[in-house]
Amino acid sequence: MILTGMTLLLCLVMIGAALVAILGKGLAVAILATGLVSLVASLLFLILAAPDVAMTEAAIGSGLTTFLFFFVLGRVRGGEHD
Amino acid sequence: MIKRLLALLLIGGLGGVFLLLWLDFTPPTELNEVARYYAEQSAPDLGTVNITTAIIVTYRGLDTLGEVTVLFLSAAVVGMVLVRGRRRTAATAEGLVSGGELLASGSRLLVPLILLLGVYIFVNGHLTPGGGFQGGAILASAVLLMLLADPTRRFSHRLITLVESSTGLSYVLLGVVGIVLAGGFLDTRILPLGEFGTLFSAGAIPLIYSLIGLKVGAEFASMLANLSETEAL
Numbered sequence: 001m002i003l004t005g006m007t008l009l010l011c012l013v014m015i016g017a018a019l020v021a022i023l024g025k026g027l028a029v030a031i032l033a034t035g036l037v038s039l040v041a042s043l044l045f046l047i048l049a050a051p052d053v054a055m056t057e058a059a060i061g062s063g064l065t066t067f068l069f070f071f072v073l074g075r076v077r078g079g080e081h082d
Numbered sequence: 083m084i085k086r087l088l089a090l091l092l093i094g095g096l097g098g099v100f101l102l103l104w105l106d107f108t109p110p111t112e113l114n115e116v117a118r119y120y121a122e123q124s125a126p127d128l129g130t131v132n133i134t135t136a137i138i139v140t141y142r143g144l145d146t147l148g149e150v151t152v153l154f155l156s157a158a159v160v161g162m163v164l165v166r167g168r169r170r171t172a173a174t175a176e177g178l179v180s181g182g183e184l185l186a187s188g189s190r191l192l193v194p195l196i197l198l199l200g201v202y203i204f205v206n207g208h209l210t211p212g213g214g215f216q217g218g219a220i221l222a223s224a225v226l227l228m229l230l231a232d233p234t235r236r237f238s239h240r241l242i243t244l245v246e247s248s249t250g251l252s253y254v255l256l257g258v259v260g261i262v263l264a265g266g267f268l269d270t271r272i273l274p275l276g277e278f279g280t281l282f283s284a285g286a287i288p289l290i291y292s293l294i295g296l297k298v299g300a301e302f303a304s305m306l307a308n309l310s311e312t313e314a315l
Contacts, residue, residue: 051211
């Protein structure tokens with residue numbers, strides 16, 4: 001029961017973060033929000049008893065990808081406006 | 083207007099498909115035939131505690147080789163696309179701001195620990211959750227931290243290439259040895275299974291997963307190094 005409630009809460013957080021990523025103002029906030037989506041996804045994988053997938057998601061999805069986006073954002077900034 | 087209507091229709095249709103799937107779904111009460119085979123046979127056959135690793139490295143070893151190849155291809159493409167920008171503006175690294183004292187000192191403390199964690203994860207892939215891909219990604223995140231602390235730092239591409247190609251080659255060679263000594267390509271029973279649950283057990287699985295970990299780490303590191311060496315596009 002507690003697990004179901006937690007899963008629902010995490011899903012809501014995930015949807016909220018995804019909405020922030022799409023509708024939010026700044027690109028930096030959007031990148032952080034996509035990182036949060038991945039982080040919550042990895043928690044959900046953990047609840048679904050898939051620790052291997054959860055580790056991959058946390059390391060690549062919310063770690064490397066987020067910083068990769070920031071890297072690229074730093075490189076293209078100043079050139080154009082979206 | 084019509085574009086928005088089409089998008090709404092598409093979303094509604096997708097939602098309907100998922101709703102139908104969800105209404106039909108009853109959680110299975112027992113494992114299916116393949117899953118039961120893996121769950122029951124991986125420990126006596128291959129000596130792994132972590133069933134997922136047995137599936138990834140041995141039963142579905144060819145798929146893993148394919149995944150590593152895909153990752154290699156994407157790293158190669160990133161390098162190929164970015165090398166042009168690097169040649170043009172190789173001398174403008176002075177414009178970058180350094181990461182600051184906190185990040186520099188912190189990274190000196192954290193990088194060895196992160197590297198150790200990555201190695202621990204892929205060496206223990208047959209015992210605990212995680213393995214080559216996860217450990218490799220963590221190794222690469224140590225490289226990322228070094229780059230964040232000092233954006234002008236340069237890594238030896240020769241070393242990265244050497245690690246990547248030698249591990250990839252040994253992985254395939256180990257697979258070929260499996261044809262000769264054991265049941266087929268990428269069969270990990272070429273080494274003795276050892277005592278169940280210890281570090282040196284499960285045949286060649288720790289060896290192969292360490293090779294995969296180093297290869298994945300080198301590939302991500304080469305991507306990050308290429309990105310950091312490319313100045314503003």
